Amino acid sequence: MDNVESLLHGFTIAITLPHLALMLVGVLLGILVGVLPGLGAPNGVSLLLPLTFGMQPVSAIILLSSMYWGALFGGSVTSILFNIPGEPSSVATTFDGYPMARDGRATTALATAFGSAAFGALVGVVLITFLAAWVAQVALAFGPPEYFAVYFLAFASFVGMGGAPPPKTVVSLAAGFAIAAIGIDTVSGSVRLTMGIDELVKGISFVVAVMGLFGIGELLLAVEEEVQAKAVSSRIDWREVFRTLLDLPRHGWALLRSAAIGCWMGITPGGPTAASFMSYGIAKRFSPRSARFGQGEAEGIISPETADHAAGTSALLPMLSLGIPGSATAAVMMGGLMIWGLNPGPMLFIEQKDFVWGLIASMYVGNIVAVVLVLLTVPIFAALMRIPFFIIAPLIFIICTVGAYSVSNSYLDVVLMLGFGIVGYLFKKLSYPLAPLVLAIVIGDKAEDAFRQAMLMSKGSLAIFFSNALVTTLVLAGIALLLLPLVLQVAHMHTTTKPVLD
């Protein structure tokens, strides 16, 4: 097969001593920026960019993409250990990763996350290898109505689950949408909801909101459980890492389903964040162990992690073949591509075979390097859990403060983070669900843009969401997912004879 040949040729480019060394450096730096909240992969990549100006394009992209893999893995570490997602796409990992780590099983949680992430990434690369041409065509079919339908599907698969009181869920979701709308609106160009604070024109960064809601909020809650927190101590146990990895295939179905969701959201430009939320939502809805979700269930880690990495990897394909970056980091890399003298677009695959296949081959190798390195660090990270709470708490506070500041060198962001911390505490305490809030902050404005672009196209008519087979299917699937819990409830009421007690 043509692709296999090209891939083998790619391996001869990727597996050379200098390139392996670059991967090692890239991955290590990536893990570091991933672990530090606020300093995400986009920062790291844009910082390394000037160093690559003198390099061969293929060496440069190997360095940058390795950093990206490292950061993707590193982002999960703080999600699991401290409930602070380093990247938007690792929010869903906190739902079960953090409870598991608090339960004293930090090693298991980290190893599960890394193992399934590696699997997801691998599926993503295989997809790129064999279906590149087809995938590029699929992405082209997505216009504004289809984009909206994808976001709608992601919301539908997530909303309506969990036992929170409906009015509280509604507050959480709607407030998230409002927060996402702050700043300049793409469709009209006007300034919205800045409430007299000029600096808010830039919008509220997701990272700032999440560090406050999850990181600081959790810290405030944990202080009340200080006695329990002290009991948590993770033994450094290598066997535990291997046992966990060997155990992963037992969750084969969850792995496959999540990888499929991830790849699908990666190519249809829903992105890794939507993918991880959707994957978690669907897993929770259809898993036989549904009730255990949120309390440290392995599948609750596997599902978002696999989907996140599958999407993150396959999102590089639209960048190469169409010139649309699937993530912020991909956008920085694309800027690099142009400076190195390459034009992302349909011809890249034909004109720059060495570059493209060298990169694809390096994805295989780079991810393996990344997962090995990151697994080696598991015991070190797990050991962080043994530091007494009263020492780690101020340190986390400082790291969050500095992280919030470094998102866009703004003190306002630090103050906002503190505010979100209080909201996070109150919400968690009073069982307002945080997940819908975060999901709405992340994809709310994108969904709104897509909806309003579609309305411009259709002159205000909703019929555009049923104008072709693709968009109709997506919308109907979303509606079905939305109604499913209601239907199940009604069916449940019919079959049970006993009155349901609240």
Add this chain to the structure above:
Amino acid sequence: MISRRALELTTATLTGTFGAAVVISSIENGIGWSTAGVDAGTFPFLTGLIVLVASLWNLGRGWLENGAAAVSSSDLRHLIALFAPAAVFVAAIPLIGVYVASGCYILGTLALLHRFSLPRSLLIAAATPVALYLVFERMFQVSLPHGALADVLGF
């Protein structure tokens, strides 16, 4: 001690105020939906309205809550002991910069508040700003706030 009822009422008032502010602010942007498309304020207006109505509902439910404690007195003391120094730390940043502030914050919490051994507290308090400086300022070239004090001293 803070009762669950007080907490529920506070939170609902908070979200309700936010909802009302969003509603008022988005009317300026226009809230129409016509053949010319959907106005910029339409969705914020709707979401604000939803937040407002649901908050009123939560307010009503919160009113019916009993006065059982949600945060006990000792919890409250712990909370304040954690949050107050942190808030002071953040407030001090514009004045004395992240480096000095973080050192003082660590030293204060560890040595004064938790009676941790002084030499170790000093060590952590000194190591934190140095680590921040090396990682952020040197490695990733993110310039952290040095504060008004540094400006006066001419850094």
Add this chain to the structure above:
Amino acid sequence: MSAAARSTILTAGAIAVLFAAPAAAEWRPSKPIEFVATAGPGGGTDNLARTVQSIIVKYKLTDQPVVVVNKGGGSGAEGYTYAKASAGDPYRVIFGTSNAWQQPMVSRVAFKHTDLTPIAAMAQDEFLLWVKQDAPYKSVGEYLKAAAAKPGEFKMGGAQSKDTDEVLTRMIEKAANVKLTYIPFKSGAETAVQLAGGHIDSHVNNPNESLGQWRGGTQRPLCAFSPQRLPKGPNVTATQGWHDIPTCVESGLNIPQFQQPRTVWLPGKVTADQLAFYVDLMRKVQNTPEWKEYIERTSQTDTFLTGAEFEKFMNEDIEHVRKIAAEQGWLVN
């Protein structure tokens, strides 16, 4: 006045003199310089900032490190507002476009272009009218005829709202007496993909934004909004290069010129010496082969407007855009 107070004032005066003295001589940066791109990573503005950075690094044009940061929030308003707040700080160089003066006209942002100190306009980006590869129109005339037959049905995509792309769209409407539906997307790259997928009928991307798509045979340009054809260069597709694309005027759409300047600024309240240093720095950058290569690769027009020339250009553009914005009812102040 007490003796103590007098001595304090004297000391303060002495310190001020001490600090001001070196500034009187030629100014040189003594700490790292921050390049603020008023756009997200990957776009034209970001590309310019990073190219200038790479040239400065390569030729060691200053001994201080240069860092690029992206402040593209709020369609660039984040970067400009940041610049306004940094008044007097000569270590922040802002890279933008004409939106520095256009945005304050059409939306309630907190800055005005007069809050900034202009360094130079370093390049002019060209605009073309693009349609999908398999669209039936061979010329801009055919395109406009089809559009006139179905008023409001033709969908024109573009980056951002009430920015250059939409201004040009409204100019086309007026010049050709047609009605188009403008759909704003986040970036030119996204718009190009929407055209490739057939979700819109046309867009007015810069050459660089659609180069890859043209080579890949998903879309093609009908005409260029420039007074003469774009310079001869290597062929882009098998048979055509930029020079083969007619100007819009020669194909009957009377818009002789529409360009987007790439602008470079300092915050307000910097000294003349500091400004002079950066004007000189940008001039040095422009005289390198790498810059020529960048201009050619992105098919922009090389210019270097500074001082009074830049002001004149800006004022003319402001007048022009203000007229269109007023007609469309976009003006906010």
